[in-house]
Amino acid sequence: MGPLPRSLELFYDVLSPYSWLSFEVLCRYQNIWNIKLQLRPSLIAGIMKDSGSMSAMRFLTALSLEHPEMLEKVSRELWMRVWSRDEDITEPQSILAAAEKAGMTIEQAQGILEKISTPKVRNQLKETTEAACRYGAFGLPITVAHVDGQTHMLFGSDRMELLAYLLGxxxxxxxxxxxNARL
Known part of the structure; x- marks a missing residue:
């Protein structure tokens, strides 16, 4: 019997610049380390009780349900808007602009935006946030590594060396x- 599959769950909120650091590093390393990276949009407000990203995180949750292949690009664009260009990510037109810049058609993005207040999306975001809390989250980002039948929760974006060690x-x-060669 071969080694058990290795997977990582990254719980994140685009209002967390530290989540962005973990997101970018793990996206870069997923093929190098041969891991399955599961992006888990979470609501930091559910953990920290204060955030302005509810619409953006609901949009990402709906996107993960409908177009998971776009989740990485749209998440990155939302981070670029709020943390690199000091642009809004809370208003519907801002979210649509981010989705379009990430490569979605305006029709796709509008369809996702129309679903952000549905019980399915709201419940999914709540369930994902509660899952992060069950792992012991007290902020974001957390990375949950499933390695050799064990689960390890790492908090923060400065734990990548420890994560590499856990993964061997x-x-x-x-x-x-x-x-570096591509940059």
């Missing part, structure tokens, strides 16, 4: 050599 992999810094 080499940590090569936030931008691995293969990425």
């Amino acid at each position: 992999e080499k940590w090569m810094g936030p931008v691995p050599p293969a990425m």
Whole structure:
């Protein structure tokens, strides 16, 4: 019997710049470390009781249900808007602009936006946030590693060296050599 599959869950909120750091590093390393990365949009307000990203996080939750292949790009664009360009991510037109810039058609994005207040989306975001709390979250990001039948919860974006150790992999810094060649 071969080694058990290794997977990581990244619980994040786009209002957390530290979540963004973990997001970018784990997206870069998912193929290098041969891991299955599951992106888990969460609501930091459900953990910290204060956030302004409810609409954006509901949009990402609906997106994960309808178009999971777009989740990475739209999440990144929302972070770019709020943390790099100081643009809004709470108003519907801002969310649509981010989705369109990430490569979605306006029709796709509008369809997702129309679902953000549905019970299905609201319940999914609540369930994901509660899952993060069950793992012991007290803020975001948390990364949950499932390795060799064990579960390890790591808080923060500065735990990548420890994560590499848990995975039996080499940590090569936030931008691995293969990425440096492309940048």
